[in-house]
Amino acid sequence: xxxxxxGKTSLLLAIRKLHxxxxxxxxxITQHIGAYQVEKDGKMITFIDTPGHEAFSQMRSRGAKVxxxxxxxxxxxxxxxxxxxxxxxxxxxxxxxxIVALNxxxxxxxxxxxxxxxxxxxxxxxxxxxxxxxxxxxxxxxGKGIEELLExxxxxxxxxxxxxxxxxxxxxxVIESYLDSKKGxxxxxxxxxxxxxxxxxxxxxxxxxxxxxxxxxxxxxxSEALPSQPVAVLGFEKPxxxxxxxxxxxxxxxxxxxxxxxxxxxxxxIVTTSDQKVLNxxxxxxxxxxxxxxxxxLKKLPQEKIALRFLKAEVGEITETDLKLxxxxxxxxxxxxxxxxxxxxxxxxxxxxxxxxxNIIYDVAEAVRKYMEALxxxxxxxxxxxxxxxxxxxxxxxxxxxxxxxxxxxxxxxGVFIEVLKDGEVAGKGKIxxxxxNKKDVDQLSKGEEAGILYEGDAKIEVGDTLVIFDVxxxxxxx
Numbered sequence: 001x002x003x004x005x006x007g008k009t010s011l012l013l014a015i016r017k018l019h020x021x022x023x024x025x026x027x028x029i030t031q032h033i034g035a036y037q038v039e040k041d042g043k044m045i046t047f048i049d050t051p052g053h054e055a056f057s058q059m060r061s062r063g064a065k066v067x068x069x070x071x072x073x074x075x076x077x078x079x080x081x082x083x084x085x086x087x088x089x090x091x092x093x094x095x096x097x098x099i100v101a102l103n104x105x106x107x108x109x110x111x112x113x114x115x116x117x118x119x120x121x122x123x124x125x126x127x128x129x130x131x132x133x134x135x136x137x138x139x140x141x142x143g144k145g146i147e148e149l150l151e152x153x154x155x156x157x158x159x160x161x162x163x164x165x166x167x168x169x170x171x172x173x174v175i176e177s178y179l180d181s182k183k184g185x186x187x188x189x190x191x192x193x194x195x196x197x198x199x200x201x202x203x204x205x206x207x208x209x210x211x212x213x214x215x216x217x218x219x220x221x222x223s224e225a226l227p228s229q230p231v232a233v234l235g236f237e238k239p240x241x242x243x244x245x246x247x248x249x250x251x252x253x254x255x256x257x258x259x260x261x262x263x264x265x266x267x268x269x270i271v272t273t274s275d276q277k278v279l280n281x282x283x284x285x286x287x288x289x290x291x292x293x294x295x296x297x298l299k300k301l302p303q304e305k306i307a308l309r310f311l312k313a314e315v316g317e318i319t320e321t322d323l324k325l326x327x328x329x330x331x332x333x334x335x336x337x338x339x340x341x342x343x344x345x346x347x348x349x350x351x352x353x354x355x356x357x358x359n360i361i362y363d364v365a366e367a368v369r370k371y372m373e374a375l376x377x378x379x380x381x382x383x384x385x386x387x388x389x390x391x392x393x394x395x396x397x398x399x400x401x402x403x404x405x406x407x408x409x410x411x412x413x414x415g416v417f418i419e420v421l422k423d424g425e426v427a428g429k430g431k432i433x434x435x436x437x438n439k440k441d442v443d444q445l446s447k448g449e450e451a452g453i454l455y456e457g458d459a460k461i462e463v464g465d466t467l468v469i470f471d472v473x474x475x476x477x478x479x
Contacts, residue, residue, distance in 0.1 A: 001087035004083055006078065008073045013140070041151075073101045074119070079118045136149050164193045172227075187240050188233075190230055191225055191227045191231075196224065196233075196248070200248045215233075217230055279371070284317065285338060380473075385416060390467060392405070393461065407447050417469070
């Protein structure tokens with residue numbers, strides 16, 4: 001876990017390159033596996049690759065123990081950032097051992113000791129500073145420190161006495177699920193105990209089915225799945241929710257009895273104030289983990305002026321049905337790592353429907369935030385510029401006058417607005433059509449100067465009146 005662009009994915013790829021057991025390359029199904037296994041000194045280590053901290057939170061909130069050890073990846077040239085702090089918070093709540101991996105150590109400007117001191121402020125005290133948390137300098141680019149990191153993982157696993165029972169009934173956690181257009185519902189599972197084999201009836205609180213096949217992250221068919229081995233399972237009637245615990249049942253009736261009533265996903269009633277708008281959203285994502293993570297991030301966006309309402313939040317490609325609903329409700333369609341099917345593309349060419357597609361979760365939040373801001377009416381802001389005391393009235397013609405006076409405060413500009421004060425009370429408003437000094441046109445005059453103005457407005461200006469000069473600007477408000 002760690003901040004975006006601190007090298008988590010690059011580090012994982014470097015580890016896989018050096019230590020993935022021999023086997024054929026992964027096929028289409030492995031794009032969503034969400035976990036990978038490597039071999040070190042004859043022992044297997046599983047790395048869970050979640051689509052965001054929010055997905056990790058969803059797993060934990062459902063009572064599932066997701067990981068045994070956390071790797072906190074921090075770029076040695078940048079240090080502790082926002083999502084680094086978020087990751088530390090999640091690690092502490094999960095109450096699991098932590099290893100700090102100071103990445104990008106190959107860069108010349110890195111300062112790992114400074115980063116370690118920054119971590120102290122977040123209550124992460126590494127061993128070299130007298131703490132109990134091990135740290136290792138690594139480089140995903142050169143491979144430096146990777147062997148040491150894997151050795152640390154095995155050492156902590158030994159110290160924590162991480163053991164399981166192969167003879168116990170199969171149990172584990174759903175770490176990812178999605179709907180494949182050809183294969184149907186696919187769920188990535190990790191067992192905590194026992195062995196999972198094809199033919200067994202498996203179920204969670206949201207879905208059940210018979211295990212049709214077990215596929216590892218390299219696309220190999222398995223005859224059995226062992227504890228901590230990430231495996232894609234085909235056979236669920238629908239994609240189970242991420243973070244749910246799964247069990248094996250003797251029959252379908254027992255598995256079905258384990259189901260819990262599904263929460264209805266109908267759009268909630270949005271109670272808005274007179275100055276608040278509603279932005280309808282249709283969200284489609286590749287996997288449930290991504291879907292839940294994006295929903296959580298979007299719900300945290302400020303919604304005082306624009307409320308977000310999810311009309312649909314589903315896994316799968318963007319369809320004609322999605323676009324028709326978007327047209328009817330003027331909704332914004334968000335696609336995360338999904339394609340637009342052919343029929344929907346044809347409709348999109350004919351209709352004006354806003355569809356945004358993304359590959360990075362945090363880009364979704366930023367795009368929606370900007371879209372919300374663009375929907376808001378510009379805020380009209382008044383800026384007071386100066387005052388003028390009226391000394392003479394030269395000409396009166398319907399709603400126009402030419403008057404002269406002395407500027408007592410600030411400045412006067414051509415084209416700005418006037419508030420006419422009589423005995424301190426506002427008598428009316430107007431606009432400066434032209435501005436002169438010594439009968440010559442000017443754009444601006446300041447305090448102490450005498451000015452002649454051509455005024456147009458709804459109040460009659462008289463000698464002795466005070467003119468308050470002001471301008472108005474349109475300012476884009478924040479959502």
